[in-house]
Amino acid sequence: MEKQKNFVAVNYINCTPEYQERFEQLFGTRAHAIDLMPGFVDMQVLKPNTEGDAYLIVSHWETEDAFKTWTSSPAFIEGHKRGFEDLRKAKEEGRPAPMKSDFKTYKVIAK
C-alpha cells in the first residue's frame, strides 16, 4: 500500500551565486539520515530553471508530528552539519551568509 503523503514541508533556499556549486554538492552527497526517520515518505531537491529563484527542498511526511520530531532530532543537526558550518564560518569572517532559508508547510488537498 502506498504511504500517505498528507504533510509537505518546503524549504526555500536562496544561495549566493558563488555558493551554488557547494550547495548542490552538499545535497548530492547527503547522508540520507532523514530517510530513516519514522513517518518520512520522500524528498526532492529542486533547482530553479531561472537564475536567482530559490532552490526548493520538498519533503513529504505521513503527519506533521513526524516532521516536527525530525526537526528537533539529533539527525536534523547531523544532516545539516556541513551547511551550518559554512554559515558559521562566513559569520566569523564577516562575510554575508552564503544561503538563506525559509521553511513553509502545506497539506496535500488534491492529487
Place this chain on the structure above:
Amino acid sequence: MEKQKNFVAVNYINCTPEYQERFEQLFGTRAHAIDLMPGFVDMQVLKPNTEGDAYLIVSHWETEDAFKTWTSSPAFIEGHKRGFEDLRKAKEEGRPAPMKSDFKTYKVIAK
C-alpha cells in the same frame, strides 16, 4: 519501473480570502485531463498551513517538452476553463482578480 521525474513545474497561486473555498472546490473536482498527457507523472495541490501564503500546484513531468506540449494543448484550456471563467467575470464586473498565479520550473537534482 518507476517513471523519471526530472522536470517539475510549480504554479504559485494567491487567492483572495473569499475565493479560497471555490478554488479548493475546483481542484477537488478537477477533470484529470492532465493525467492523460504523455510524459505526465503526477501532481499535488498543496494548501499552505500559514494564512496568506500561496497554494502550490506541483506537477512532475518526464521532460520539459512534455510540460510545454501540455501548456499549449486544448486539454490545458479545457482543464482551466472554470478558473479562467471566474477571472473573466471578475474583470467584466470591475472586481479585483480572485487569484494570481506565478509559474516556476525546476529540475530534480537530488532525492
